[in-house]
Amino acid sequence: MNKHLFWTASFITASVVLASCGNSAKQAQQNPADMAVPVVTTQVSKEHITGIDTYPATIVPINEVELRGEVGGYITAIFIKDGQQVNKGQKLYEIDRSKYQAAYNQASANVAIAKANLDKAQKDADRYNKLAQQDAIAKQRVDYALTDLNNAKSQLAAAQAQADNARVDLNKSIIVAPFAGTIGISQVKLGALITPGSTLLNTISSDNPIAADIAIGQDEIPRFNRLRTAKTDSLFTLAFSDQSIYRYSGSIYTIDRAVDPQTGTIKIRLSFPNPQHALRAGMTANVRVLNNDTGEQVVIPYKAVTEQMGEYYVFVVNNNVVSQRNVKLGSRSADKIVVREGLKEGETIVVDGIQNLRDGSKITEGDANKQSQK
Incomplete structure (x- = not known):
């Protein structure tokens, strides 16, 4: 009897303990979600x-030209140093002028001869016309004189054209800067023989103002069209890799004619003043553009x-x-x-x-x- 009661009590106690443990485990599983x-x-x-959008940019010259001789010959003079700032029309190179000078002198002499022949033909024609009015000469002789006069005029025109061509060649033997800018490193030395239109002498690029090219998505084109006519200063600034900001602000120089179908972008060219020539073609920077978050x-x-x-x-x-x-x-x-x-x-x-x-x-x-x- 006592054994039976002990077993029953033990069973009830164990059940209570198990139930209690089960409830605790269930509560432990539910609490983290509710905590x-x-x-x-x-x-x-x-x-x-100050809201700013940033675009990678490449510094490029607005004008850049490869210098090649239009006439051939040996380089007889170099008037500039590599990397020098030059003005429009400044002498850069000289090609041997001797044969071009001689050709011009010969052409000028031919012009002088043609003018003398024309003067003589004009006088003969005038004299024969007067004689013809007095019936003192045959009409045929007058016709010959007028023909000689016209031929002399044509010969003078031809001689003058040859002289003009010779003068052009003579002038082309001096290479001058087509615009103000910076000259590059010379590709030829004194005494080098150049071929017309082929031999590269140097490259010149404008540098004040200078440009920065960026690419924008086609969905931004309307915004940049508005910015193109905006009067607000400092819409466009340049930031360098060291986080310094270029002192001069820029403006839109041009928007390219078409969107690149492969990238869906269009090129924007910005112009920046560059009086100290701090910006150089080929540099990279970031163009910072003020946006509507300002x-x-x-x-x-x-x-x-x-x-x-x-x-x-x-x-x-x-x-x-x-x-x-x-x-x-x-x-x-x-x-x-x-x-x-x-x-x-x-x-x-x-x-x-x-x-x-x-x-x-x-x-x-x-x-x-x-x-x-x-």
Whole structure:
């Protein structure tokens, strides 16, 4: 009897213990989902922002020409130093002028002879015309004189054309700068023989103003068309790799004629003053363009933003419960970013601990780092 009671009591006690353990395990499984997640929050505020879009740029000359001789011969003089600044019309190279000078002298002499022949033919024609009026000479002789006069005029025109060509060749034996700019490293030395239209002498490029080329998406073309006529200063600035900003602002020089069908972009050429010649063709920089984010804007820490399938979200707090909200982002500056749509000033958002949240999670202000380490 006592043994039976002991066994029954033991069975009841064990059942109670097992039930208690089962309930504790069940509660342990349910509590984490219902527990408040410790996070760090901040209040959404507005700040004065200078919104800037950045585009990789290459510095290029507005004008650049390869210098080649139009006449052949040996280089007899080089008037400039490599890398020198030159003015329009300044002498750069001289090609042996002796044969071109001789050809011009010969052509000039032929012009003088043709003028003398024309003068004689004119006098003969005048004299024969007077005699013809007095019936003192045959009409045929007058016709011959007029023919000689016309031939003399044609010979003078031909001689003058030859002299003009000879003068052009003589002038072309001196290579001059077609515009003001910087000359490159000479590709020929004194005494070098050059071939007309073939031998490269040097390259000259303009450098004040100088240009910066960027590529923009075709959807940005309307915006840049508006910027082209904008009167606002400092719309376009240059930033270098060391984060320094070029002292002069630029303007749109031209927009290319067509969109590249392979990339969907179009080239924009910007013009910048370059009086100190600090910008050199071939340099790389970033063009900074003011955008619509300039002014008082809603700004949040960038780390508060999450991305899902190309969409951006933040966790907004209301009565210690978070809701995931889609936002439209603007310009980013350091560790902050502009929110163009989706948030209002004064709302509270989560900035730390977002990796532990989902839509509808309960939160509490705490050490989000400890929670993330569990």
